[in-house]
Amino acid sequence: MHKNVLIIFFLVFLAVPSFAQTGKVNSDSIPFAPAVNYDAGDAPYSIFCADLDGDLDLDLAVADKKSDSVSILKNNGDGTFQTKVDYAAGDGPQSVFCADLDGDSDLDLAVANYSSDNVSISKNNGDGIFILDSNYAVGDGPYSVFCADLDGDLDLDLAVANAFSDNVSILKNNGDGTFQTKVDYGAGGAPVSVFCADLDGDLDLDLAVANWDSNNVSILMNNGDGTLQTAVNYGAGGGPFSVFCANLDGNPGLDLALANEISYNVCILKNNGNGTFQTKVDYGAGDTPQSVFCADLDGDTDQDLAVANYLSDNVSILKNNGNGTFQTKVDYGAGDGAYSVFCADLDQDSDLDIAVANYSSDSVSILLNQTITGVEDDGGIAQRPGGYSLSQNYPNPFNQTTKINFTLPRSGFVSLNIYDILGRKVRTLVSEHSSSGYKSVLWDGKNDFGKDVTSEIYFYQLRVGDFSETKKLVLLK
Numbered sequence: 001m002h003k004n005v006l007i008i009f010f011l012v013f014l015a016v017p018s019f020a021q022t023g024k025v026n027s028d029s030i031p032f033a034p035a036v037n038y039d040a041g042d043a044p045y046s047i048f049c050a051d052l053d054g055d056l057d058l059d060l061a062v063a064d065k066k067s068d069s070v071s072i073l074k075n076n077g078d079g080t081f082q083t084k085v086d087y088a089a090g091d092g093p094q095s096v097f098c099a100d101l102d103g104d105s106d107l108d109l110a111v112a113n114y115s116s117d118n119v120s121i122s123k124n125n126g127d128g129i130f131i132l133d134s135n136y137a138v139g140d141g142p143y144s145v146f147c148a149d150l151d152g153d154l155d156l157d158l159a160v161a162n163a164f165s166d167n168v169s170i171l172k173n174n175g176d177g178t179f180q181t182k183v184d185y186g187a188g189g190a191p192v193s194v195f196c197a198d199l200d201g202d203l204d205l206d207l208a209v210a211n212w213d214s215n216n217v218s219i220l221m222n223n224g225d226g227t228l229q230t231a232v233n234y235g236a237g238g239g240p241f242s243v244f245c246a247n248l249d250g251n252p253g254l255d256l257a258l259a260n261e262i263s264y265n266v267c268i269l270k271n272n273g274n275g276t277f278q279t280k281v282d283y284g285a286g287d288t289p290q291s292v293f294c295a296d297l298d299g300d301t302d303q304d305l306a307v308a309n310y311l312s313d314n315v316s317i318l319k320n321n322g323n324g325t326f327q328t329k330v331d332y333g334a335g336d337g338a339y340s341v342f343c344a345d346l347d348q349d350s351d352l353d354i355a356v357a358n359y360s361s362d363s364v365s366i367l368l369n370q371t372i373t374g375v376e377d378d379g380g381i382a383q384r385p386g387g388y389s390l391s392q393n394y395p396n397p398f399n400q401t402t403k404i405n406f407t408l409p410r411s412g413f414v415s416l417n418i419y420d421i422l423g424r425k426v427r428t429l430v431s432e433h434s435s436s437g438y439k440s441v442l443w444d445g446k447n448d449f450g451k452d453v454t455s456e457i458y459f460y461q462l463r464v465g466d467f468s469e470t471k472k473l474v475l476l477k
Helices: none
Strands: 036-039 044-050 059-064 069-073 085-088 093-099 108-113 118-124 130-137 142-148 157-162 167-171 183-186 191-197 206-211 216-220 232-235 240-246 255-260 265-269 281-284 289-295 304-309 314-318 330-333 338-344 353-358 363-367 381-383 389-391 402-408 412-420 425-434 437-443 456-464 467-475
Touching: 044 338, 044 353, 044 363, 059 093, 059 108, 059 353, 069 093, 085 130, 108 130, 108 142, 108 157, 118 142, 157 191, 157 206, 167 191, 191 240, 206 240, 216 240, 255 289, 255 304, 265 289, 304 353, 314 338, 402 412, 402 456, 412 437, 425 437
Parallel strands: 044 093, 093 142, 142 191, 240 289, 289 338
Antiparallel strands: 036 363, 044 059, 059 069, 069 085, 093 108, 108 118, 118 130, 142 157, 157 167, 167 183, 191 206, 206 216, 216 232, 240 255, 255 265, 265 281, 289 304, 304 314, 304 338, 314 330, 338 353, 353 363, 381 389, 389 402, 402 437, 412 425, 412 456, 456 467
């Protein structure tokens, strides 16, 4: 495996829900605006979108391999970005992940450094300024880092894919953003991408690892305490370079999407519902796909694919048919050497945009989604066919509690969930059969474990049968 290759690792612990309003106008292709480019560092390899300065919009963190730094580009609030500010990392940063590692309610940086065989932790001072705190030894040639609560103690641990030692390193968090000595688990040949998600439905987070050299994906099940079982391998395409876990077919269990660098395609492995997977199905992508991200890009509540293609300098969008099969790709231009793709609402219009790190042009491309949204009435209640309605929460922003009202024209099974801005479910407010009528629910700013969540933008989503509606709320503490 050559060393001048990128791997992408981002967030999302679970499938990203639709953050788009129903009532969107969908067409055969999603109307993305032409790319707008912003300067990054030298050879950007990985990109992550998150609210780094606490102003409730999404900024960019970019790992720049050849300048040994991470570039931070702050959002002006409308999907345009300020000039980058660079922060030192280790030698050859390959991957960056943003997460609250020290429990102080702001987002820190974890960076996998390929050449120095370590992970750098940079702490956020609360306004998007970072200080390099510590380096932690991992395996040989770390390509990817993912932050997740692997041992169930409500802090975020590290999972690192090590390309040249054929293993994954797990570093448990001491609760304050310092980490214990690594424990290594075997994967396949040249693991270059790791994703943490509950694959077998037992409420702990397992690992999916893309192995470039052995052309497969390793599944390592969690024992519930952050220790992992022996890897089980499933065939992928040629040179799998990125793995993403999401519910693609609407059936129980998170499925796998892998971008295959050598075979120029994306393969889908559907979950049988228990963490075992069916034989892959391939879909064409662009030239040398490096990264795949699953997200609802067209507002129809299923998960589409965005794929960064290095040699064709573009992003391929493959729309989901609703059952985990995908339409023929539609390509959108990015910068030179598109290596990493991330989907998020960058301009705060309730649909998902695209950010791309371009290795060859030292830039970041932003493609804003131009999908048309529905219109709300003067009362702030979105009226839908059949009499369903979902109101804007009040108060908004809120500090302690907020009220969410909705109307059901008939009885049915109702789910009302809170998601964070990266698509992770935070709280289940309603999950039951309900009679028709006017309903009201309070949210107290806590997650399903009773722990206070951080000040940021959240989304609440109502689902009843075929009806689905999502709105945005803001928690300020």
